[in-house]
Amino acid sequence: MTTPHDDLPGTPHGAPPPAPLRFGLLGTGPWAHATHAPALDAHPGVEFAGVWGRRPEAAAELADRFGIRAHSDVDALLADCDAVAVALPPDIQAPLAVRAAEAGCHLLLDKPVATTPGGAAEVAAAAERAGVASVVFFTLRFSPTTAGWIDARAAAGDWLLGRADWLSPVFGGADSPYAASPWRKEKGALWDVGPHALSVLLPVLGDVADVAAVAGPGDTVHLTLxxxxxxxxxxTVSHTVPPGAAGVTAEVRGPAGVAVLPEREEPPAESFGHALDALLRAVRTGTPDACDLRFGVRVTEILAGAEAALGAVPGLDTGRAAAAR
Known part of the structure; x- marks a missing residue:
C-alpha cells in the first residue's frame, strides 16, 4: 500500500506530480477534528481548501486551526473544490454526497453511506451519472496492518467459518466523545460498527446470501451470515458493554487453520491518508477502488436486512444500558 509521502498514487514513476486535488470537508465533529482534517492538511496530493458544518461556530474553529476558509454555503464550497471528504451522520451525508457528485466533486465518504438501501443507491447513481470517483472509509481496509491481513486471507481462499466481534463502551460507561452522538443513540452499534465487521468478513468469505439477527442487552446485536x-x-456488535468487556476480534477458520485479525497499529488519521491515496489513484487511473460506492451500498443493504430481521431499529435501550453500568 502506498503511503501518503511516497510518489503520488496514479502518477507514473519519474513523472512530474499532478496538481493537488482541492478538497472540501463536510462536518466539524470529533471525527472530523481528529481524523479527516489532520489527514487532509498533511497529504501532499491534497489542497485542503475549506470546510462546511451544520454549526457555523464549529466550522470557524476548525478553519482557524488549519488556516482554511469556513463556508456558510455548502454549494459554494462544492463549487470551489475537486473533491469532498464527509464526516457527518449517514443520513445527512447521503443527500449532501448526491449534491457533491452533481457539482462534479469526487467523493470520500464515511461508513455507512446511508442507513437505507434507497439512500445509498441514490448516492451511487449520482456518482455514476457525474463520472466521479468514490471511496468509502472503512478504517481497517486502509490500515496497512489489517488491510494486508484481509488481502492475504482473501487470496488464500477456502475459508469455512468466520467471526467478528465489535464491542465498545461508548454508551456503557466510557468517557467517549461519541457518547453525545444522536445518530449513534438512535441507530446503535449495528449501523456504527457493523460496517467494520462486514468490511473484514466480506472480502474474505464472499458476499452475503442470507442474514439473521437477534437483539441482545442494550444495543447489542448478534448476526448470523x-x-x-x-x-x-x-x-456481534455493541456500544453498551461496560469498559471491562470491550474489545475487537475477528477470525476465519478453514483447512489452513485459524487466522486472527491483527490489531490495527496506525492512528485513524494515518489510515485516512491511505484512503486519500485510494481516491487519488481512482481519479487518476479510472480504476475503481475495492471500497468504492458499490461496496458501500452492499454493506448498507446487508445491514438493512439485519435491521429488518430484528423487526425494529435496535437503538439504544437506555434503561438496560444504565442497569448494566
Missing amino acids: RHHGGASSTV
Whole structure:
C-alpha cells in the first residue's frame, strides 16, 4: 500500500506530480477534528481548501486551526473544490454526497453511506451519472496492518467459518466523545460498527446470501451470515458493554487453520491518508477502488436486512444500558 509521502498514487514513476486535488470537508465533529482534517492538511496530493458544518461556530474553529476558509454555503464550497471528504451522520451525508457528485466533486465518504438501501443507491447513481470517483472509509481496509491481513486471507481462499466481534463502551460507561452522538443513540452499534465487521468478513468469505439477527442487552446485536460459496459467519456488535468487556476480534477458520485479525497499529488519521491515496489513484487511473460506492451500498443493504430481521431499529435501550453500568 502506498503511503501518503511516497510518489503520488496514479502518477507514473519519474513523472512530474499532478496538481493537488482541492478538497472540501463536510462536518466539524470529533471525527472530523481528529481524523479527516489532520489527514487532509498533511497529504501532499491534497489542497485542503475549506470546510462546511451544520454549526457555523464549529466550522470557524476548525478553519482557524488549519488556516482554511469556513463556508456558510455548502454549494459554494462544492463549487470551489475537486473533491469532498464527509464526516457527518449517514443520513445527512447521503443527500449532501448526491449534491457533491452533481457539482462534479469526487467523493470520500464515511461508513455507512446511508442507513437505507434507497439512500445509498441514490448516492451511487449520482456518482455514476457525474463520472466521479468514490471511496468509502472503512478504517481497517486502509490500515496497512489489517488491510494486508484481509488481502492475504482473501487470496488464500477456502475459508469455512468466520467471526467478528465489535464491542465498545461508548454508551456503557466510557468517557467517549461519541457518547453525545444522536445518530449513534438512535441507530446503535449495528449501523456504527457493523460496517467494520462486514468490511473484514466480506472480502474474505464472499458476499452475503442470507442474514439473521437477534437483539441482545442494550444495543447489542448478534448476526448470523450465510455467504455465497457456502461459508458462514457470526457478528456481534455493541456500544453498551461496560469498559471491562470491550474489545475487537475477528477470525476465519478453514483447512489452513485459524487466522486472527491483527490489531490495527496506525492512528485513524494515518489510515485516512491511505484512503486519500485510494481516491487519488481512482481519479487518476479510472480504476475503481475495492471500497468504492458499490461496496458501500452492499454493506448498507446487508445491514438493512439485519435491521429488518430484528423487526425494529435496535437503538439504544437506555434503561438496560444504565442497569448494566
